[in-house]
Amino acid sequence: MKPIYLDYNATTPIDPEVAEAMRPYIFECFGNPSSSHWYGLQTKKAVEKARDQVADLINCSPDEVVFTSGGSESNNYAIKGAAFANLGRGNHLVTSSIEHPAVIQVCKYLEEKDFQITYLPVDQFGQVDPRVVEKAVTPRTILISIMHANNEVGTIQPIAEIATIARNHGTTFHTDAAQSVGKILTRVDDLGVDLLTIAGHKLYGPKGIGALYVRRGTQLEKLIHGADHEQGRRAGTENVLEIVGLGKACEIAKRDLNKNRDQMQRMRDLLYQELRTEWDEIKLNGHPERRLPNTLSVSFKNIEAEKLLGEIDRVAVSAGAACHSGSVEISSVLQAMQVELEYAMGTVRFSTGKMTTAREIKETAAIFVETARRLQAEKQKW
Ligand SMILES: Cc1ncc(COP(=O)(O)O)c(C=O)c1O
Numbered sequence: 001m002k003p004i005y006l007d008y009n010a011t012t013p014i015d016p017e018v019a020e021a022m023r024p025y026i027f028e029c030f031g032n033p034s035s036s037h038w039y040g041l042q043t044k045k046a047v048e049k050a051r052d053q054v055a056d057l058i059n060c061s062p063d064e065v066v067f068t069s070g071g072s073e074s075n076n077y078a079i080k081g082a083a084f085a086n087l088g089r090g091n092h093l094v095t096s097s098i099e100h101p102a103v104i105q106v107c108k109y110l111e112e113k114d115f116q117i118t119y120l121p122v123d124q125f126g127q128v129d130p131r132v133v134e135k136a137v138t139p140r141t142i143l144i145s146i147m148h149a150n151n152e153v154g155t156i157q158p159i160a161e162i163a164t165i166a167r168n169h170g171t172t173f174h175t176d177a178a179q180s181v182g183k184i185l186t187r188v189d190d191l192g193v194d195l196l197t198i199a200g201h202k203l204y205g206p207k208g209i210g211a212l213y214v215r216r217g218t219q220l221e222k223l224i225h226g227a228d229h230e231q232g233r234r235a236g237t238e239n240v241l242e243i244v245g246l247g248k249a250c251e252i253a254k255r256d257l258n259k260n261r262d263q264m265q266r267m268r269d270l271l272y273q274e275l276r277t278e279w280d281e282i283k284l285n286g287h288p289e290r291r292l293p294n295t296l297s298v299s300f301k302n303i304e305a306e307k308l309l310g311e312i313d314r315v316a317v318s319a320g321a322a323c324h325s326g327s328v329e330i331s332s333v334l335q336a337m338q339v340e341l342e343y344a345m346g347t348v349r350f351s352t353g354k355m356t357t358a359r360e361i362k363e364t365a366a367i368f369v370e371t372a373r374r375l376q377a378e379k380q381k382w
Helices: 016-025 038-058 071-085 101-112 130-136 159-168 240-278 305-310 332-336 358-381
Strands: 065-068 092-096 116-120 141-145 172-176 195-199 210-214 282-285 295-300 321-324 327-330 347-351
Touching: 016 240, 038 065, 038 195, 038 240, 065 071, 071 101, 071 141, 071 172, 071 195, 071 210, 092 101, 101 116, 116 130, 130 159, 141 159, 159 172, 240 282, 240 295, 240 358, 305 321, 305 347, 305 358, 327 332
Parallel strands: 092 116, 092 141, 141 172, 172 195
Antiparallel strands: 065 210, 195 210, 282 295, 295 347, 321 327
8 A cells, every 4th residue: 555645845746637638748749849840839839738737826927937847957057147237336245044056056156156145044933023034134235035835844924925025125035835835825016026936746747847937137147058949048848748838837727726725734734733632742843824735844852863763654745854873963944933842853844735634634634643752762761
């Protein structure tokens, strides 16, 4: 029997409708979209349809969508692209201390290239305070990059407020929306961003495909040089098969947004309720309300998450702390939120999906409570 999957923030399965839309592009429709003959026109049309579908979900113009190889590339392109394109105006970037490595590591790389980076703190709920952003911005700030929603705890940032600050200072603003697109309404004009990252495999599309929204007029240095694909913004023959998949995934995400959000949230809240009634010493991480509808990061007091998960093979989830030769390594997100060690060490991230059922949730809760009780009893024996 396959384990119960509650790790949808790590990745999602491909939606059957997406797979169906991709099918013709495995065999029959193989032309190079740059070719002017019939074969090329077929795939060019498919790529442009997908661009429309992505644009429709985030409410932008199709010519503002650049296809990439995923969330990491979109973040690299946005951050390095904006940094190098604006070098004449300054060398200072502002980001947060809870970004995904696909942002943090890009910033670390830029530090080696003589850029200065401010890593903003977050509060106990994992939120960045816009007033702190305002204080960090200087006349030499050329980019602000703050994620829309956090992958570990699900906290949603006040992006529209930060966008106003960026606009007032004439600073380009990027948001990594890899986790939010498809889960909550993510429209570029509501958010007021110039650059926005999308990752296909987080919204029931294929892995290895993503997109970057680039607001018209935003200056970006190219990341991948070569021929003139993607309006001269990213070289490389288009990954037609997966672009088609991403497009379809975006179409479905828009069509089913409310239904999926409600289902994921119901399952997430049921899980929390079941765990909490059976286990008092549990702490919810992330913002109680301003949080992704599918994300439940909880800490079991004085339990080692890795040990707990090591005992459970029936449920697939992620741990928020890892044990290395006797010492516990807490995730940088939990550290930034200053979660106390006795809780942080026992952090488990559950993330529900549109396929998650109440039966799976009840079984999961029962397994976790039973295993945590057993581990606690064993500890007391020592
Ligand atoms: C917030 C966030 N940004 C970026 C990424 C990287 O996306 P990809 O795996 O498509 O490169 C992830 C994936 O885990 C993510 O959660």
